Amino acid sequence: MAEYIGQGVFTFSNPVRIESYAAVAGKKESEGPLGYCFDEIIQDSHFGRQTWEQAESQFQLEAVSLAVRKSNLTKEDIDIICSGDLINQCIGSAYGLRELEIPFMGIYGACSTMAEGLITSSVFIDSGTAKRAIAVTSSHFSTAERQFRMPLSYGGQRTPTSQWTCTASGAVILSSDTGKSAVTGGCIGKIADMGISDMTNMGSAMAPAAAETLRRYLEATNTNPENYDYIITGDLGTVGSTLFLELMQNMGKDVKNHKDCGVLIFDNYAQDTHCGGSGCGCSAGVLCGYFLPMLENGKAENILFIATGALMSPVSLQQGESIPSVAHLVNIRRIAQ
């Protein structure tokens, strides 16, 4: 059972274990500072398929298959799978996971999807509805660019505040009883909208959501940033990260242990990625490739993973709307064996 705190904040009496995880990334991601940490690198952006959408599906299927194999499970051991992505109608997930025949919960939180999937999966396990659940998501540079911005062949100029959608996928298997780290609590985000309508400045649109969610969790659990080894945001990038830290400072919270998956994944100067990486696959890949191994190896004990999502579409922006954002938080700790 969860301890009821209300307004989307919760802590589990019995932490929900992380039994396995896997990260799969593309060529450009393999050339960045974290290139060494992914389980598998796919050099071909089509992953042997005919379209980029099919390639993204393949990334997701590969991450799930790897996570299942790494823990010597079979797909029949999994009770539910929570998945979503950025492509219209989440086809990356639906087509990618179709052949698995695992009960499927489609979720949509834009780039916050990995945290939302971890929350949903762990609550299903906490309630006894499932013994094992998978949270997975993906993104692909080429599917995202043509859908949210321009077809790549237009050769559009990228603005200074733009980020580079990662081609990557991360999958986590949560379990009621096995695993060296565990989800101990979380905070479900509220939609925040500060009126930003620039589709090439997503970090700034999402930073207030991250700050609000972190504030709520710290207050509800009576903790401070220094109680955690790392406070990890999903893909705020360099501009969004600066704004996030400012917003936290305005609340009297000095977040010295902040890391952003979008900042970590690329060398922005050498790789010409402007403000950093983005996309659901960015935070999912960095969580599964970099931070979860740190917990497993004892290099970190207690982290907050706050994935942020921008909930707009090109249609809503064309209609003059601003960008609503959401940030979901997951508290993950190393479990003494």
Add this chain to the structure above:
Amino acid sequence: MAEYIGQGVFTFSNPVRIESYAAVAGKKESEGPLGYCFDEIIQDSHFGRQTWEQAESQFQLEAVSLAVRKSNLTKEDIDIICSGDLINQCIGSAYGLRELEIPFMGIYGACSTMAEGLITSSVFIDSGTAKRAIAVTSSHFSTAERQFRMPLSYGGQRTPTSQWTCTASGAVILSSDTGKSAVTGGCIGKIADMGISDMTNMGSAMAPAAAETLRRYLEATNTNPENYDYIITGDLGTVGSTLFLELMQNMGKDVKNHKDCGVLIFDNYAQDTHCGGSGCGCSAGVLCGYFLPMLENGKAENILFIATGALMSPVSLQQGESIPSVAHLVNIRRIAQ
């Protein structure tokens, strides 16, 4: 706690109550056989807003606001809201619910969204993560047509197997302790794909998913169709319903008490709706306007609500893919007072 059955099937030891609900529908829906049963009819397809997308958001906000008012609650009493819709990136939900500032879980199950939202909400309450949760979804004829098929102004011919996307929304407030009916169990759907690729024959694409989910729930709970007052599918329409009943008969199950929300909502001959209604708002509106009041008034005791969703996008079909479908099942019973 839920009783663990596995593979996405569950029953709750303490059923999760349905405290309130509301249905809001458009003009055409008000002229159909169920026109009398909706809480509110909106004659203007723009709902006073500038675009159809904004109108759909307004429908969703109105359904939630009505459900909250009907039970004398305020939005601060709600811990989480689970919502999704058919528009790209689920903007109907994100923009509609933005002003509420309730912790927001975005879900995507196409037309199965209402059942998925009821499952997610009730599992969150069962685990103690929330005391009150809202499941809501919507659809709008004009947003769906231009996105999935043709812009309305093209004046395209509708095929005989096509269905009419309902302009409607339904919202349900689930609670840990108050309400005359309750979610007693459910079954999370697996993705089914029988190779159908005709975007105007969604009923046939979705029928196998409904049959497979119903079969799993009946087997896991050791029940038969006649143990329920109604077995309700979401929006299979007339063609899909016939196929669903045939598939069930092939499994040796004669479903005599079947109702389909898409068949019920329109008079297909008088209203020229071909195979019936469809869209997330169809099953959500009919559940909240027609079936939940029957449970409250004692006209039914035990129903299965199986909402079906087609998980394709126009892009996936243009790329030669078939239509994967999913069906989620919710068992709802009247509670003795």
